[in-house]
Amino acid sequence: xxxxxxxxxxxxxxxxxxxxxxxxxxxSPQQTRLQRKxxxxxxxxxxxxxxxxxxxxxxxxxxxxxxxxEGKQEPRFDDFxxxxxRGMTVLDALIYARDEFDPSLTFRHSCxxxxxxxxAFFVNGSQRLGCKTQLSELDQPIRVEPxxxxxxxxxxxxxxxxxxxxxxxxxxxxxxxxxxxGDLEEQRQTRENREKVKMSxxxxxxxxxxxxxxxxxxxxxxxxxxxxxKAYRFAMDDREGEDIKEHRLRILEQxxxxxxxxxxFSCTEVCPxxxxxxxxxxELKREAVKKNLKFW
Amino acid sequence: xxxxxxxxxxxxxxxxxxxxxAHEAGADVAMVTKLHPVRxxxxxxxxxxxxxxxxxxxxxxxxxxxxxxxxxxxxAPAIETLAKDAPEDTITLEHxxxxxxxxxxxxxxxxxxxxxxFPRTTYAGAETGHHLLHVLYxxxxxxxxxxxxxxxxxxxxxxxxxxxxxRTCHGVVAYDVQSGVVEGFKAxxxxxxxxxxxxQAFDHTTNAVSCTGDGNAMAYRAGVPMEDMEFxxxxxxxxxxxxxxxxxxxxxxxxxLYNELGERFMFEHGYANNAGELASRDVVxxxxxxxxxxxxxxxxxxxxxxxxxxxxERILDRLENILHLAEDFEGVDxxxxxxxxxxxxxxxxxxxxxxxxxxxxxxxxxAAGECACVSVHGANRLGGNALPELVVFGKRAGRHAxxxxxxxxxxxxxxxxxxxxxxxxxxxxxPGEAGIEPTGADDVAADGSGQVADVDGVLARAVxxxxxxxxxxxxxxxxxxxxxIRAKLQKAMTADxxxxxxxxxxxxxxxxxxxxxxxxxxxxVADPSRTFNTDLQMTYExxxxxxxxxxxxxxALVRNEFRGAHWRQENQERDDENWLKHTMISWNxxxxxxxxxxxxxxxxxxxxxxxxxxx
Numbered sequence: 001x002x003x004x005x006x007x008x009x010x011x012x013x014x015x016x017x018x019x020x021x022x023x024x025x026x027x028s029p030q031q032t033r034l035q036r037k038x039x040x041x042x043x044x045x046x047x048x049x050x051x052x053x054x055x056x057x058x059x060x061x062x063x064x065x066x067x068x069x070e071g072k073q074e075p076r077f078d079d080f081x082x083x084x085x086r087g088m089t090v091l092d093a094l095i096y097a098r099d100e101f102d103p104s105l106t107f108r109h110s111c112x113x114x115x116x117x118x119x120a121f122f123v124n125g126s127q128r129l130g131c132k133t134q135l136s137e138l139d140q141p142i143r144v145e146p147x148x149x150x151x152x153x154x155x156x157x158x159x160x161x162x163x164x165x166x167x168x169x170x171x172x173x174x175x176x177x178x179x180x181x182g183d184l185e186e187q188r189q190t191r192e193n194r195e196k197v198k199m200s201x202x203x204x205x206x207x208x209x210x211x212x213x214x215x216x217x218x219x220x221x222x223x224x225x226x227x228x229x230k231a232y233r234f235a236m237d238d239r240e241g242e243d244i245k246e247h248r249l250r251i252l253e254q255x256x257x258x259x260x261x262x263x264x265f266s267c268t269e270v271c272p273x274x275x276x277x278x279x280x281x282x283e284l285k286r287e288a289v290k291k292n293l294k295f296w
Numbered sequence: 297x298x299x300x301x302x303x304x305x306x307x308x309x310x311x312x313x314x315x316x317x318a319h320e321a322g323a324d325v326a327m328v329t330k331l332h333p334v335r336x337x338x339x340x341x342x343x344x345x346x347x348x349x350x351x352x353x354x355x356x357x358x359x360x361x362x363x364x365x366x367x368x369x370x371x372a373p374a375i376e377t378l379a380k381d382a383p384e385d386t387i388t389l390e391h392x393x394x395x396x397x398x399x400x401x402x403x404x405x406x407x408x409x410x411x412x413x414f415p416r417t418t419y420a421g422a423e424t425g426h427h428l429l430h431v432l433y434x435x436x437x438x439x440x441x442x443x444x445x446x447x448x449x450x451x452x453x454x455x456x457x458x459x460x461x462x463r464t465c466h467g468v469v470a471y472d473v474q475s476g477v478v479e480g481f482k483a484x485x486x487x488x489x490x491x492x493x494x495x496q497a498f499d500h501t502t503n504a505v506s507c508t509g510d511g512n513a514m515a516y517r518a519g520v521p522m523e524d525m526e527f528x529x530x531x532x533x534x535x536x537x538x539x540x541x542x543x544x545x546x547x548x549x550x551x552x553l554y555n556e557l558g559e560r561f562m563f564e565h566g567y568a569n570n571a572g573e574l575a576s577r578d579v580v581x582x583x584x585x586x587x588x589x590x591x592x593x594x595x596x597x598x599x600x601x602x603x604x605x606x607x608x609e610r611i612l613d614r615l616e617n618i619l620h621l622a623e624d625f626e627g628v629d630x631x632x633x634x635x636x637x638x639x640x641x642x643x644x645x646x647x648x649x650x651x652x653x654x655x656x657x658x659x660x661x662x663a664a665g666e667c668a669c670v671s672v673h674g675a676n677r678l679g680g681n682a683l684p685e686l687v688v689f690g691k692r693a694g695r696h697a698x699x700x701x702x703x704x705x706x707x708x709x710x711x712x713x714x715x716x717x718x719x720x721x722x723x724x725x726x727p728g729e730a731g732i733e734p735t736g737a738d739d740v741a742a743d744g745s746g747q748v749a750d751v752d753g754v755l756a757r758a759v760x761x762x763x764x765x766x767x768x769x770x771x772x773x774x775x776x777x778x779x780x781i782r783a784k785l786q787k788a789m790t791a792d793x794x795x796x797x798x799x800x801x802x803x804x805x806x807x808x809x810x811x812x813x814x815x816x817x818x819x820x821v822a823d824p825s826r827t828f829n830t831d832l833q834m835t836y837e838x839x840x841x842x843x844x845x846x847x848x849x850x851x852a853l854v855r856n857e858f859r860g861a862h863w864r865q866e867n868q869e870r871d872d873e874n875w876l877k878h879t880m881i882s883w884n885x886x887x888x889x890x891x892x893x894x895x896x897x898x899x900x901x902x903x904x905x906x907x908x909x910x911x
Contacts (some may be wrong), residue, residue, distance in 0.1 A: 038774050038824055066826045073718060087537045087627070099779035103831040104823035108335075111504040113540045114624060115426055116335040132624050154828045160332070172395025173434035176311050184349070184383055186390040188402030194395055205334045212655060237393065 038071050041105055049177070058093055062105065067156045069104075075152075077143070078102070084135060090144060094156075094198040107156035114272060117204030120211070121156055122148055127208035127270040132230035147211035161290040163207045164225050170231040170251055177241035193238045200280060202234035202273040209267035209277055221256040225267035227276040228258060232280040246291060255290040261285075297755065300326040300442070302697045303468055303483040304490055305449045308336030309425070310665025310686035311490030312432035314654075317694025318488075319439050321671035325698070328449055328470050330833070331432045332504065337492050337504040338686070340424025342617065343409065345687070346680040347382035347390075350406065353414040359899070362681060365576055366674025367860035368876065368906040369524065373706040374670040377652045377692075382684040385665060385691060386418055394431045396420045403859075408548045409612075409679045411576040411911065417680040417875040421740040422543045422617040428683060429799045438507040443508075447475040448833050450509065452487065452518050453480065453758035455660060460519030460884060461710040465661035465753045469762045471636035476826025478766060480759040482751070486660045486697030489515060489648060490690065493666040496837075497845040498641035498794075498890040501784035502541040504532055511667040515648045516847065520656045521671050521711060523669040523882040524646035525844070526862050529677050530795045532580035532641030536598045540625045542618055542637055544679040547573040549614055551603040551722030553584070553593040554634065561599070562882065571911035578676045579911060581639035581795050588638070600634035633639075636833060639795055645673040645861065646851065649709050649880065654693025654852035657710025663682075664693040665696060670707065673876065674895075703800020705898065711882050721854050724803040725810040727846055727888040758848040769835060775820035778803040778831070785838075785845055789865075793849050798865035803851045811848050811901060816842060843883075853881045854890055872906050888894035 036232040060080045060081065066072035080097040082088075091109055108118040112131040119130040122145040124138055150158035163201060209225040210216050216224045223231075234240055235248040250259050258281050267277040302318040304311045306755050307329035318325040327333070348358045358379035362766040363370050369684050390396060396404040408415040420427040433477055436443065447470040456466045467482040491511030516522050530555075533542040547553075555561045562568050567574030567583035575583075593599060603618070608631055611619065615630075622630045647669035654662040655796060656671070672685055696702050698825035787809035792801035815841060857871040858864050864887025877892040897904045 036824075040773060040822065061741050066827055070826045087625075099777075099783075103821075104825065104829075106823075106828050106830050110506045111337060111340050113340060113621065115423075116331070116504060117335070118335045120683065154306055154825065157828050163334070168437055173438035174431070176391060176393070179391050184387055186387050186396075186404055189395075189398055190402055191398050191400070194398050197395060198421075199431075200607060202423070204339070204426070207619075208841065232777070234393070234814055237395075239393065263840045 011129045020205060030177075033284065038069060042071065056084040056086045057105070058088070058135045060093055061141045061143045062094070062097070062156070065152055066104075066156055069191070079141070080123065088135045089131055090121065090123055090128070090133045090135060090138075091129045093135060094130060094144065106154045115204060117206035120147055120206040120208045122146060122211070127212045129206060130209070132272055149211050149217040150207070158206060163205070163210055163226070164222070166210070166227040167205065167230055168224065170227045171248070172234070173229045174234060175240055175244045177244065187239045189239055195295075197233050197236050199275050202228050202275055203229055203233075204273060206272060208270045208272060211223040212266040213272045214264060214266065215260050215262060219256060219260060222260045223252070223257050225261075225281065228252060228261075228284065229277050229280050231277060232284055235284065249284070249288050249291055252284050258288065297480045297482055297645070298325070298326070298444070299326050299482040299484065300484040301483070302326075302488065302694070304338070304489035304694070305468060306492060306665075307331070307333035307433075307443065307445070308492055308665065308668075309338035309428055309683065310488060310687070310690035311336075311434060311488070312429070312436055312688050313690030314488045314490055314664055314694035314697070315441050315690040316432065316435050316439065317554060319441055319694075320700040321695045321698035321700040323698035324487060325694070326481070327436070328447045328468065330446065330448040330473065332445040333436065333443060334430060335884055336429055336506055338748045339374070339426045339429040340427070340541065341506065341683060342422045342541060342681045343545050344384050344407065344419030344424045345382070345428070345546070345683040346412065346678070347359065347386040347418055347584050347852055348379065348414070348416055349383050349386065349418065349550065349685055352418050353561070356382070358382065358416060359906070361412050362672060362678060362882050363904045364907070364909055365676055365678040366672070367676055367870065367909055368897065368904065369527070369671070369674030369859060369878070369895055370512055371671040371707055371896040372904060373652055374672045376673045378507060378681070378684060378688050378731045381581060381688040381692075384603060385606040389428065389687065390430055392428055392431050392435055394863060399817065407545065408574065410544055410547065410571070410574045410580070411678040412680070413845070417548065419483040419545065420544050421617045424683065431864050435592070444470070447471065448836065449514070450762045450836055451477070451758055452514050452661065453755040454518045454661070455754055460655045460882070463519060465518070466754050469758045471762070471766070473828055474790075476829060478759060478763045480755040482755055483660065485699060488654065488664060488697055488825070489667055489691050490663070491667045493644045494841065494844040495598070495641050496782070497785065497789050497837055497841050497848065499783070499790045500534070500539045501641035502531055502539050503641065503672070505581070506778060506830070508837035508841050509644075509844035510837065510840050512648055513843040515656065515661065515663060516843055516883045517885050518658060518661070520658055520661065521881065521882045522646060523649040523650045523671065523878050523880055524851065525644070525847040525856050525881065526672070526879060527645040527673070527675050527860055528641060528793070529643040529645055529861050529907040530581045531642035532577055532584055532639050533601055533637040534642070535621070536636050537627045538625050539640040540621055541642070542601060542613070542621065542635060544577070546601060546615060546618055547601050549603070549610065550606055551601055552605070553580070554600045554602060554867050555587045555889075556594045557592055559592070561587050561592070566718070568911045576676055576678060582863060583640055585795050594636060598636045598638040601637045602634035603630055604632065618666050641790075643677055645669070645675070645677050651705035651707040651709050654689055655696060655705065655709065658755040658878040660831045662693040662697050664690045672782040675897045708893075711891070716877070716892045718892070720856055721890065723850075724806050727850055728843075728883055728886050766832065769819070769821045769832060770824070772820035775818040776815045777822060778819055778835040781812050781815050781819065782841060785809065785841060789845055789848070794853055796863055796865065797852055800855065802849055805849045806853065808848060809842060812842050822859035847881045850881055850890060851889070855879055876906065
């Protein structure tokens with residue numbers, strides 16, 4: 001049990017809230033409220049820490065940070081001992097910790113079946129979906145942190161704006177050339193072509209790949225594996241036609257596009273949907289060369 | 297304050313399609329969603345989209361199957377609209393690049409589904425919803441439609457005329473989850489609720505944690521009737537430990553259900569001698585639970601769904617996602633062993649009363665998708681009918697809200713003179729009363745001075761009311777956490793308003809719901825932060841769940857017959873003489889009343905005659 005985490009909430013009661021909070025426009029009743037709540041939280045957290053770990057518990061060390069709450073402005077790890085049940089996932093454990101011990105523990109989650117993509121965390125040093133990761137396969141204590149290389153908003157919640165911007169930058173929508181004349185007439189697509197793009201269409205935008213990528217970490221403009229995969233999904237779809245494919249390759253072969261990838265496979269390794277991201281990027285490089293486009 | 301022509305609340309399939317529809321009709325449209333669009337629960341839909349696309353099939357057959365599946369509680373104008381619009385709206389998705397599964401000739405594949413007389417379920421592997429959601433979002437990006445993501449809509453800004461039919465919706469009040477700022481969104485032409493289902497009212501559900509019936513509750517409190525809420529679909533194949541859905545596509549492809557004795561019970565115990573595993577969902581759910589209750593369940597809890605005989609190739613081609621789900625969430629390899637399954641809450645067939653154009657009785661307020669009840673599903677939704685519903689009615693709501701003329705609606709909305717009202721039912725509680733301070737219509741009180749509503753005033757008052765409410769919740773130092781109330785509510789609903797129901801149990805649930813209301817008076821937000829305060833958001837959601845759960849239980853109590861998904865121990869017969877009618881529950885300022893509206897069985901060219909529903 002860390003001592004550091006116990007010290008902070010025990011600041012003298014009378015101390016005024018720091019001046020940074022004035023910048024966020026908090027009036028003094030709000031400051032008082034903040035303080036009262038922080039004390040209450042500190043007590044509950046203490047109680048949770050003091051609770052004797054039961055026989056079958058999972059020990060989680062969870063990253064905590066809140067720019068607004070005094071006791072959490074300095075990032076720290078909190079310990080939670082969660083009763084272990086068969087089949088329990090990291091997400092289940094976090095929900096338990098939040099609902100039973102500390103309502104302020106904050107993380108994104110929704111479908112809990114690996115399709116909404118909102119609960120990607122850094123678990124024991126690897127990007128994973130919380131809902132898809134069984135506690136039983138992890139060494140304890142289990143460290144749960146926000147995705148690296150992304151700005152932390154609060155606790156396990158990271159700012160996704162940059163990721164979304166990159167996704168949007170590759171024109172992520174179908175651009176048909178010749179639609180069948182009738183409203184009831186579909187385009188034709190071969191089974192082989194559907195199979196070709198199938199894996200790329202499975203992306204759930206969780207950003208695990210982007211977070212694991214060394215290049216993306218050092219080059220903020222790099223499109224990143226998810227956005228390139230999204231472009232692949234369209235570029236390889238025969239229904240779009242050659243002209244638009246060339247247009248897509250031009251977007252991809254730009255300075256911060258496919259050529260930045262150094263085939264480290266970290267994106268492929270962490271992808272919860274098993275998308276062969278690195279392979280897709282390499283294939284697009286080959287396509288770009290074939291089209292005789294300039295590269296950097 | 298933000299201002300747009302059309303505001304869409306929720307960005308799942310229905311919301312995205314509504315936004316595209318409104319945009320196509322020339323409106324400046326914005327979406328406000330508590331998630332990001334690609335996180336919406338439509339992504340979890342697996343099975344497919346029913347649409348009569350092929351020779352040998354036509355919209356009339358689709359309409360007939362849907363009416364029969366609904367146990368004659370669907371409204372013909374709604375069902376016929378669905379069946380007629382579905383083919384074009386499905387092909388539109390293909391034109392937008394949706395990666396549907398394909399036949400040898402490159403056309404989209406279709407497969408059999410429960411209750412369908414033709415294999416008309418168009419699909420993309422066993423992840424149709426994921427692709428539908430992403431394709432629709434791509435089209436929203438393409439059109440540059442404004443999305444306010446991670447903004448939680450707290451309430452509607454509606455005028456306060458005494459009769460809900462006279463009220464107008466001018467916008468919504470929302471809360472920026474990231475910053476805690478509460479702001480008004482003015483809608484010059486209309487607000488479309490597309491907030492999905494309320495599955496979180498139950499504790500074993502296929503629904504996402506975000507499915508908390510927010511739209512239902514907000515519309516209900518603003519005066520829109522909730523229609524047929526007692527009809528909750530329980531899906532027969534969910535994983536026992538989590539409620540994760542195993543698509544009906546497994547049975548569509550030939551998957552078989554076995555009990556612990558290895559009996560193919562759908563046939564051997566005579567639950568559905570013709571359709572077997574492909575009987576409709578209510579029939580299969582009851583069959584499974586009967587097996588468990590009679591001691592033939594595996595581990596006294598579930599049954600087995602076996603797809604091994606389909607062969608690895610076919611499974612990988614059409615049901616690959618199911619293998620992943622069974623492995624990740626139950627530790628079972630579907631290629632070498634059967635999967636454990638049991639019924640779980642899946643879909644709310646009732647909802648916000650709308651007409652075929654998506655409009656409610658409140659002017660400028662629309663609803664589409666699972667939160668709405670235009671009444672296509674009646675007492676039981678057929679598999680593969682939810683996705684066409686959201687594209688068909690999402691599009692219509694968007695276009696109509698944007699001002700496009702879709703023709704006069706045949707379905708009436710709103711409380712009308714001379715309707716049949718329930719007066720003599722023995723309720724164990726006074727519904728809606730106590731526990732929760734009034735919001736909604738009461739809070740946005742216009743001054744009542746005349747016909748011309750003070751639009752900005754209505755919105756400003758609504759914003760002020762929510763800012764006060766947040767302040768009160770945050771100020772409170774101690775009390776009951778929302779999680780405690782939510783868990784209690786979910787447990788009560790699952791115990792007593794589940795697949796099998798009886799009067800005593802439903803009344804017990806209603807009393808617990810009342811307790812939850814009382815406890816909610818003392819609810820408080822423990823997290824002091826304005827930054828990404830999920831505690832605050834879930835406190836709002838829990839209140840919505842209480843309101844929605846109450847309408848479900850009230851509907852279940854008064855409907856003393858057995859129809860579709862609504863099974864009543866006391867009454868094992870469908871009672872067409874007394875119950876060919878919709879259950880309507882109007883809140884109207886905290887004074888709920890229960891009344892009925894006749895089912896419309898008369899279609900454009902033919903009238904649907906209720907028949908015994910057998911499979």
